[in-house]
Amino acid sequence: MPDLDEMGSTTIAFSTQWKYHGGFHALKYDNKARFSSSLAPDGSVSWAIVDSAYPLEQPAKRAITFAFPDIDWKFQQAVFGWAALQYQAWARGEIEVHTQTSQTVALYTDNVLEFWIDDEHLFGGDYYGFRRSPVVLHLDPGTHQLDIRLVRDLRAMGGGYGENGPSIDIDLELKVPAKPLDAVSKILVSDYVDGVLAGSLASVSLQNTDTRAVNITQISSANPYYSIRMVSGSQIHLAPGQARPIAFEIETLGAFASRLEVLVSYELPSSQDNEEILSSFTLSQEVKRRSPYEPQKMTFMHPGGIVSYAMLRPPSKEAQKLCSEASKSSVPILLQLHGAGLEAEDEMVAHALDPVPDLCAWTLFPTGVTPWSGDDWHTWGFSDVEAAIKAIPSWIQSVHWEGPSANTEKWLVSGHSNGGQGSWYIATHRPDNVIALAPVSGYLSIQSYVPYGTWRSMDPKRQGILQASLNSYRHELLADNLKGIPIIQQHGSADDNVPVWHSRAMHEYIEQAVGRSSYFELPGETHWFDGIMTTEPMRNFYKANLPTPGERLESSRLDQQSQSEKFSLVVANPADTGSKNGIIVLQLESPDQYGRIDVDFDGSRCLIATSNILSFRIHDDHRWTSIVIDGWQQDSNGGGNTVWFRNPEGKWASSSLSGDDAEKRSGRQLGPMEAILRSQGTLEIRDLLGTVPDIALQVSRNLHQYFGADTIISSNSKKVATGSGNVIEIYLMPPLPGPELHHAGSLSRYHHLRDDFLQLQRIDEDGHFRASLLLHDGRRRCYETPVGSWGFGGIFLSPLESERLSLTICGTGEEALRFAARFVPMLTGVGQPDFILFDQRCTWKGADGVLAMGFFDHEWKATRSSFIS
Known part of the structure; x- marks a missing residue:
């Protein structure tokens, strides 16, 4: 049985310069060694010993607290604010395997982002403690070195601290799998309502803990009360160590049964050729019975091909009486978004509106897939919200x-x-859908929540590229989009989690942009208290902005707002921004800066002024006799859905853009690198040469861990995937000497648009490499590495058909490739542009060591504003 005996005396090194010294993993313990640090007294730190209690009843589990009392945290915070309480460190311990043979274990790493096991480097960990995708290890008897990167994040660990300063608490646990295929989650199943399940879809995450691939052949019912079938029409493949959410559909048969019994059948190769070992096991999950009028779990399919859930509360019987006239047609949705670290089914979320049971609305508590909503209710999380809304008609039926x-x-x-x-x-990105807005104790953006002032210094243009990657989440800069939406803000004055400044500041931004919002500050109240969502101002706001007897909400916001009232639409990314009063931006001229449309009226003329807009659509343009765009009179064609675009001469013309035109970047392809998460189907990870399966596994594990995403891992594939989802390609340059050029990602038939964007070349056998990047004007920028380096790594987006995307991860060697894989979107607030090229300096200089990064325009060319060193 493996345990963590030696973790009782863990050694740590606190340093921001560990990579400069060759990496923490390369350091040997020396209590006399000193390392530079800007936080510590005398500007240096050394090794230290951290003792932890030994839990006799759980020898393979450790909860460890790391703190640094010698740092003057109060002074640091006085100068840098909350950002001073975020820091990084490394710790080293050991795992002892006391068995006589090799042992397979699953390692859970709660609140750990990165670690090494002996010489195996694993990035991603389980920073938020989701525990949905542990690392499967096959350990020989003896001692194994464990190096852990410690990262303190305010949003996850809080801003308060005791006498020892802001600490980092981690949990490590080793479990021995009982079988080759194991469940790493509970069964996700909907509640039982009026004789049926509130959603017919269900899922469970299963992990292959074997060294061989596993095929799931069937999911079936183990009791007579339910009929079950897999959503996939074929076997589901799990690579060694991979975890995947398996979707299945359930039909109720007869009387209600409080338990769901699921039989999982699978096969794996035997030691003999052409033979398979067939096996099965049973999982059980309670099914809860709910009244149609109480919050209930409803399952549905997320666009990424996974089963998700939301808590749904239909209008009560009393609400139907109060809004009887409105109920003859339809009533709106009241969305309630939970805070970080909570599930939608938690009591404090699903029952937060119990004090107002009779609202004339369908109340929906989305989950965003994970307790952190995947990516803070943005690309992946907001897709979940929209899918949950669209699932309500199916529930009704x-x-x-x-x-x-x-x-x-x-x-x-x-x-x-x-x-x-x-x-x-949601309100700044879907203004035509939002009838009213009520944020409570919310923050403006990650950048303003925990300022980036203590990030490593870098070239201002490099920093500008990273900041531009986050443009869509600077809500204060999108405040113009809120015009015409009734708004109430509420915040406790004593909030020590999200400072009240955030709501005060946004109230000021709104007043300057659109002129009105209601703001209520609760004296002495903290971040959360029972009833915070149903205070008197909140109750009055709900009732004032939901239907009342005799009122219907069938008209669009265009009909509600005076046609003579001017408005503006500010857009950071057209892919995630809907329309404002019927006008929607399709493409920006330069994707790294905001686009803007200002609309005014002169009688029956519509006056439009644009900034950084390449194309936009007007719905119902026949409302005006004429349209003036940037001072030029245009004839409205009366088609009711006109697309206007700026032609090569810079003039505006009307036309229709083809969604299948692969040479034009549009729709779901727009946005920075996180656009890969806008997948309409299961993501596929393709190891193009079949030589680095562990990197594909790490990418798969991280996507499942942090987004609940499903991925298909394939290798040696030279054809375009046949699925509907986006693709992640992993390309390791073959280790061949000579002048051959290798076009990263060139195996896709759509890469002919820019298959020579990045070329990697080995110059000689001594580790001398060249990289060549295609610039906007057709010239090439070449880079060379010194002899003995690990060369170059890169990551970039490229187009596939039907608005799909490919994300290519490439490197001249495994070390460069592993570093490139770290840029796959995983945590929020980081910012990844469309492409990044780097060499070994990036490992210790961070973003300031990047050679080139930037964005692609609508023709898939690197923009002129990209950073090219």
Whole structure:
């Protein structure tokens, strides 16, 4: 049985310069060694010993607290604010395997981002403690070195601290799998309502803990009360160590059964050729019975091909009486977004609106897939919100609902903490859908929550590229989009989690941009208290902005707003921004800066002024006799859905853009690197040469860990994937000497658009490499590395058909490739542009060591504003 005996005396080194010294993993313990640090007294740190209690009843589990009392944290915070309480360190311990033979274990790493096991480097960990994708290790008997990167994050660990300063708490646990295929999550199943399940879809995450691939052949029912079938029409493949969420569909048969019994059948290769070992096991999950009028778990399919859930509360019987006229048509959706670290089914979330049971609305508590909403209610998390809204009509049909239908196009949006921030995101990005907005204790953006002032210094243009990658989440810069939306803000004056400054500042931004919002500050109240979502101002706001007797919400916001009232639409990324009063931006001229449309009226003329806009669409343009764009009179064609674009001469013309034109970047392809998460189907990870399966596994594990995403891992594939999802390609330059050029990602038939964007070349056998990057004007920028380095690594987006995307991870060697894989979007607030090229200096200089990074324009060319060193 493996345990963590030696973790009782863990050694740590606290240093921001560990990579400069060759990496912490390369250091040997020396209590006399000193390392530079800007935080420590005398500017240096050394090794130290941390003791932890030994839990006799759980020898393979450790909870360890790391703190640095010698640092003057109060002074640091007085100068740098909360950002001073974020720091990094490294710790070293050992794992002892006391068995006589090799042992397979699953390692859980709660609150750890990065670590080494002996000489194996693993990036991603389980920073938020989701525990959905542990690392599978096959350890020989004896001692194994464990190096852990410690990262303190304020949003996850809080801003308070005791006498020893802000600490880092981690949990490590080793489990011995009982079988080659094991469940790493509970079964996700909907609640039982009026004789049926509130959603027919269910799923469970299964992990292959064997050294051989496993095929799941069937998911079936182990009791007679349910019929079960896999959503996939074929076997599901799991690579060694991979975890995947397996979706299946359930049909109820007869009487209600409080337990769901699921039989999982699978096969794996035997030691003999052409033979398979067949096996199965049973999983069990409680099914809860709910009244149609109480919050209930409803399952549905996320666009990324996984099963998700939301808590749904239909209008009560009393609400139907109060808004009987409105119920003859449909009523809007009241969205309630939870804060970080919470599940939508938690009591404090699903029952937060119990004090207001009779609202004339469908109340929806989305989950965003994970307790952190995947990416803070942004790309992946907001897709979950929209999918949950679209699932309500299916619920109405399946339970034979006879009350009011749901107006899935009109939303009153509210949320707490991170959900308050998510409320700002939804309202600024879907202004035509939002009828009212009520953020509570929310922050403006990650950049303003924990300022980036203590990041490593870098070239201002490099920093500008990273900041531009986060443009879509600076809600204060999108405040113009809120015009016409009733807004209430509420915040406790004594909030020590999200400072009240955030709401005060946004109130000021809104007043300057659109002129009105209601703001209520609660004296002496903290971040959360029972009833925070139903205070008197909040209750009055809900009732004032939801239907009342005799009122319907069938008209669009265009009909509600005076046609003579001017407005503006500010866009950071057209892919995630909807329309404002019927006008929607399709493409920006330069994707790294905001686009803007200002609309005014002169009688029956519509006056439009644009900034950084390449194309946009006007819905119902026949409302005006003429349109003036940037001072030029245009004839409205009366088509009711006109697309305007700036032609090569710089003049505006009307036309229709083809969504299948692969040479033009549009739709879901737009946005920085996180656009890869805008997948309409299961993501596929392709190891193009079949030589680095562990990197593909790490990418798969991180996507599943932090987003709950499903991925297909394939190797030696030279054809375009046949699935509907986006693709991640991993390309290691073959270790061949000579002048051959290797076009990273060139195996895709759509890469002919720019298959020579990045060329990697080995010059000689001594580790001398050249990289060549295609610039906007057709010239090439070449880079060379000194002899003995690990060369170059890169990562970049490229197009596939039907608005799909490919993300290519490439390197001249395994070390460079592993570093490139770290840039795959995983945590929020980081910022990855469309392409990044780097060499070994990036490992210790961070973003300041990047050779080139930037964005692609609508023709998939690197923009002129990209950083090219």
